[in-house]
Amino acid sequence: MARNKFSSGTLFLMDGMEYVIIRKEKQDIIVDLIQYKQRKTYSIFELEVAFYEERLTFKDTGERANQIKMDLEFSEDEETEINMKLEVLHPVIKGYFHKIKLDDYLKTLKDEKNIVVSKASFYNWKKLWEQYGDARYLLKRKPGPNKRRTLGEVIESLERIMGEKLYTGEEIRYRDIHRMYKGGINEINETRDEDDKAIIRSVQTIWRIVKEKRDYYRQQAAREGAVAAKLERDGSKPMVEKPTRPLERVELDWTPIDLFMVDPKTMDRKKAWLVYAIDVFSGNPLGFYITFEAPDSFAIRQCLLHCFLPKVYLKKLYPDVINEWTAYGIPKELVIDNASSNNSYNIEDICENFGIDLLFPEVSAGHKKGTVERGQKTFNDIVHTLKGTTFSNIYKRKMYDSKGKACITLQAFYYIAHIIFVDLISHNWSHSRIGGTPHQIWERAFAEDPSLIKELPFTKKEIKLALCGGSKKRKIQSEGVTLSETWFWSEELMQLKNKMKQEGDEDLEVLVRFDFADVKKVYVQNPYDYSYIEAEIDPNRINEYEKHYDLEPSLPIPYQQIKAICLSEGRKRRKFDDTHIIQAIDNIQSVVKQQDKDKRRGYTQTLQEEASIIEGLALGAYDYAMLGAPEEPETFHYVGQLTEDELKVKRGNKAKVTNEPKETKNGQESTVVGTPKVNVEQMEIVHNDAQRRQDNDDDLPTYETSMLA
Numbered sequence: 001m002a003r004n005k006f007s008s009g010t011l012f013l014m015d016g017m018e019y020v021i022i023r024k025e026k027q028d029i030i031v032d033l034i035q036y037k038q039r040k041t042y043s044i045f046e047l048e049v050a051f052y053e054e055r056l057t058f059k060d061t062g063e064r065a066n067q068i069k070m071d072l073e074f075s076e077d078e079e080t081e082i083n084m085k086l087e088v089l090h091p092v093i094k095g096y097f098h099k100i101k102l103d104d105y106l107k108t109l110k111d112e113k114n115i116v117v118s119k120a121s122f123y124n125w126k127k128l129w130e131q132y133g134d135a136r137y138l139l140k141r142k143p144g145p146n147k148r149r150t151l152g153e154v155i156e157s158l159e160r161i162m163g164e165k166l167y168t169g170e171e172i173r174y175r176d177i178h179r180m181y182k183g184g185i186n187e188i189n190e191t192r193d194e195d196d197k198a199i200i201r202s203v204q205t206i207w208r209i210v211k212e213k214r215d216y217y218r219q220q221a222a223r224e225g226a227v228a229a230k231l232e233r234d235g236s237k238p239m240v241e242k243p244t245r246p247l248e249r250v251e252l253d254w255t256p257i258d259l260f261m262v263d264p265k266t267m268d269r270k271k272a273w274l275v276y277a278i279d280v281f282s283g284n285p286l287g288f289y290i291t292f293e294a295p296d297s298f299a300i301r302q303c304l305l306h307c308f309l310p311k312v313y314l315k316k317l318y319p320d321v322i323n324e325w326t327a328y329g330i331p332k333e334l335v336i337d338n339a340s341s342n343n344s345y346n347i348e349d350i351c352e353n354f355g356i357d358l359l360f361p362e363v364s365a366g367h368k369k370g371t372v373e374r375g376q377k378t379f380n381d382i383v384h385t386l387k388g389t390t391f392s393n394i395y396k397r398k399m400y401d402s403k404g405k406a407c408i409t410l411q412a413f414y415y416i417a418h419i420i421f422v423d424l425i426s427h428n429w430s431h432s433r434i435g436g437t438p439h440q441i442w443e444r445a446f447a448e449d450p451s452l453i454k455e456l457p458f459t460k461k462e463i464k465l466a467l468c469g470g471s472k473k474r475k476i477q478s479e480g481v482t483l484s485e486t487w488f489w490s491e492e493l494m495q496l497k498n499k500m501k502q503e504g505d506e507d508l509e510v511l512v513r514f515d516f517a518d519v520k521k522v523y524v525q526n527p528y529d530y531s532y533i534e535a536e537i538d539p540n541r542i543n544e545y546e547k548h549y550d551l552e553p554s555l556p557i558p559y560q561q562i563k564a565i566c567l568s569e570g571r572k573r574r575k576f577d578d579t580h581i582i583q584a585i586d587n588i589q590s591v592v593k594q595q596d597k598d599k600r601r602g603y604t605q606t607l608q609e610e611a612s613i614i615e616g617l618a619l620g621a622y623d624y625a626m627l628g629a630p631e632e633p634e635t636f637h638y639v640g641q642l643t644e645d646e647l648k649v650k651r652g653n654k655a656k657v658t659n660e661p662k663e664t665k666n667g668q669e670s671t672v673v674g675t676p677k678v679n680v681e682q683m684e685i686v687h688n689d690a691q692r693r694q695d696n697d698d699d700l701p702t703y704e705t706s707m708l709a
Contacts, residue, residue: 003132003133003134003330003355003455003456003457004058004455004456004457004458005453005454005455005456006021006024006029006044006047006453006454007021007024007453008021008022008023008024009021010058011058011059012056012057012058012059013056013057013059014047014050014055014056015050015055017033017034017035018033018034018035018059019031019032019033019034019040020032020034022039024450026447027043027044027045027447028041028042028043028044029041029042029043029044029047045312048310048312048456049310049312051310051456051460052309052310052312052313052460053312054459054460054461057458057459058456058457058458058459074349078139079349081138081139081140082135082136082138082139082353084115085125085135085138086135086138086352087109087113087115088109088115088117088122088125089122089125089126089129089138091105092126092129092130093129093355097126102119102122103119106118106119106122125138133354133355133455134353134354134355135352135353136353153188153198154181154185154198154201154209155209155213157181157184157185158177158181158206158209158210158213159213160184161177161180161181161184162177162210162213162214165177165180166210166214166219167215167218167219167222168222169222169223174203174206174207174210175203177206177210178203178206178207181200181201181206182200185198185200186200211502211503211504212502214502216233216498216501216502217229217230217232217233217498220232220233232478232498232501233494233498234491234494242280242281243280243281244281245281245445245449245452246279246281246282246284246327246329246442246445246446246452247279247281247329247330247331247332248280248281248331248332248333249279249280249281249331249332249333249335250277250278250279250280250286250307250331250333250334250335251277251278251280251334251335251336251369251371251372252275252276252277252278252300252303252304252334252335252336252337252372253275253276253336253337253369253372253373253376254273254274254275254276254295254299254337255273255274255276255373255376255380256271256272256273256274257271257272257273257274257290257379257380257383257413258271258380258383258384258389258390258391258392259271259272259383259386259388259389259390259406259408259413260388260389260390260402260403260405260406261388261406261408261409261410261413262406262407262408262409262410269388269402269403269406270292271390272290272291272292272410272413273290273291273292273293273294273295273299274288274289274290274376274379274417275288275289275290275291275295275299275300275302275303276288276303276372276375276376276379277303277304277306277307277372278371278372278375279327279331279438279442280371281441281445282327282433282438282439282441282442282445283371283375283430283433283438283441284327284426284438284439284441284442285325285327285375285421285422285425285426285438286307286327286328286329286331287303287304287305287306287307287308287328288303288306288417288421289302289303289306289516289517290410290413290414290417291516291560292410292560297346297347297469298469298470298516299469299516300336300347301346301347301350301467301468301469302467302468302469302515302516302517304350304467305463305464305467305468305515305517306517307328307329307331308328308329308330308463308467309328309460309463310326310328310454310456311324311325311326311327311328314418314422317554317555317556318415318418318419318555320415320419321418321419321422321423322422322423322427323422323423323426323427323439324422324439325418325421325422325426326439326442326443327426327439327442328454329454329455330354330355330356330455331356332356332357333356333357333359334351334356334357334358334359335359335360335361335369335372336358336359336360336369337360337361337369338360338361350466350467353466375425378425379420379421379425380392382420382424383420386408386416387405387406387407387408388402388403388405388406388407388408389402390402410558410560410561411551411552411555411556411557411558411561414517414555414556414558415555425438426438426439427439461523461532461534464515464523465513465523465532468513468514468515468516468523469515469516470512470513470514470515470516470519470522470559471511471512471513471514472511472512472514473509473510473511473512474509474510474512474524475506475507475508475509475510476493476496476497476500476510476524477497478497479538480493480494480535480538481493481510481512481522481524481535483512483514483519483522483559483562484559484562484563484565484566485566485569486519486537486538486541486562486566487537487538487541488512488521488522488524488535488536488537488538489535489536489538490533490534490535490536492533492534493524493533493535496510496524496526496533499528500527505527508527510524510525510526510527511524511525512524512525513525513532514559515559516558516559516560517556517558517559518556518557518558519537519557519558519559519562520536520537520556520557521534521535521536521537522534522535522537523535537557542557545557545562545565549565549568551565
């Protein structure tokens, strides 16, 4: 990683304008706007914010920044080359170059280590190291693209053939294109002298030229339509001695957090790990990382990434944090635990490339990194006041239900951790130091010593790619690339997909790098020049996370969070009872078999059913059997609930049929239609039937059935 300072003579681009630093006055930087020759003043914080927001990039006067690998994935040959050059530059890196005689030193390298280096090469490497401070810049420059030497008449002939045959929609073999090209060249050669005849290129050369020169969008539009071609092109959018200055010695360690949190990976209660780095001189927290997985080299890289970047996001993402967090930078020495996860070439390579001295204390020598261990204890003492705490041991926990009280998720704990580190540690009085709070000690050191300057790479993207721990292989699709069923898309990514399609590499998996602490943005490696393309998370998916999982879109989204949601949705799908799908498919097949059988009979059954349905619709009526009417359609039954005594009295009255005249209110007689005599035996049968039904179910009431003319 290149090192740049806000010092005199430094060139940088901010908001599309080029500036040069004239001088530094305390916390202000005096700059000249080169294009308009205007002098301006910015505070260091304003420039740090611009760098964090990726509006500020340092200008590479050596023009090597775009010719190095952005990440730290080196081949064996590249690692050998870097290690050899670092070995040669050891006096320069360690600061004793002025004490040696170069001729004697180079002769010693040749005799003892068989490394042959000229003076010119040594000084070139020395200049690169002093300018950039990054071992990647010592690698040889990337070779540029080879220029095609094909004659213009060949290109012209192929463009004519492609215009006539390639964009019509019909299939054409590329060997046929070569035959057409060869025929055209032969016609041209017939009119030329022997010395002036054009050379016929091979099939492979013509194939490469066609892939390079063809308009793939136009070809797809002719074959599949403009909509499908546009979708294909654009994608679907939707430290041993006490240090004397800050960053001279930094200690890093990890510890279990004494708290049960809701694990977003399994939705169970689980304890997480804290990876924590602290500046020994001031006691100021430098960075941290929280994970539910056992800490490894990736977790250490994530913590270092947080250490190296300015914390200008604080007020925007965590407004409840009262104070500011100004500590960041690249340490001179890094002390980490002597554990197997730390003894990896990955960590050693990172420290070597950044010029950091990596120190491993002896086993069981925690006192040699006591600053970070004491800081971890301070952190956990504050955690013991939260719901779901496990305390430091079972004796202090006693009968406290830690799992039952747990309610804090990973995203919420990141918020709490920032409040702890900034307000309760950085801006709180330290009893182990004299001179104020860790923040005051840090700021006073920079104010009193102008030579202390915080260093930054050319871009934020550069350092994120070097340190972010996430790495996956994915295919680029129309929706972009996916991580845990979450899509990431950008226009530049779609352009890379189209290029890979033209080159025939559409099935090639590309490297996707991402920050475990925040996956709102990922970086996709271009397989042709090894640069990285940014792709952002689908905003519709963030809205779904907010709606169904109470995820706060304004805060960083940890990778474990979206992975947990993916696993949760998978569990829901597995638990869903979809056995009825088989029955539905069997029912469909049953209908198909019945239709196949009826087909051999001339669809007689289908035609009969259709005729019956049409007849019923035309008549608009149904017979009495379908309606469940009584056997004698001229008789209507009226059902009314009666007690048994009332039924007997009613039955006796009905046995007597009268036909007496009835007077109206005005005294005149009126004729009353008499009811016919009722067959007593028939009534008894009806009564016995009702009685039997009542005996079968005592809850049923007694009903009377009347027969009316």
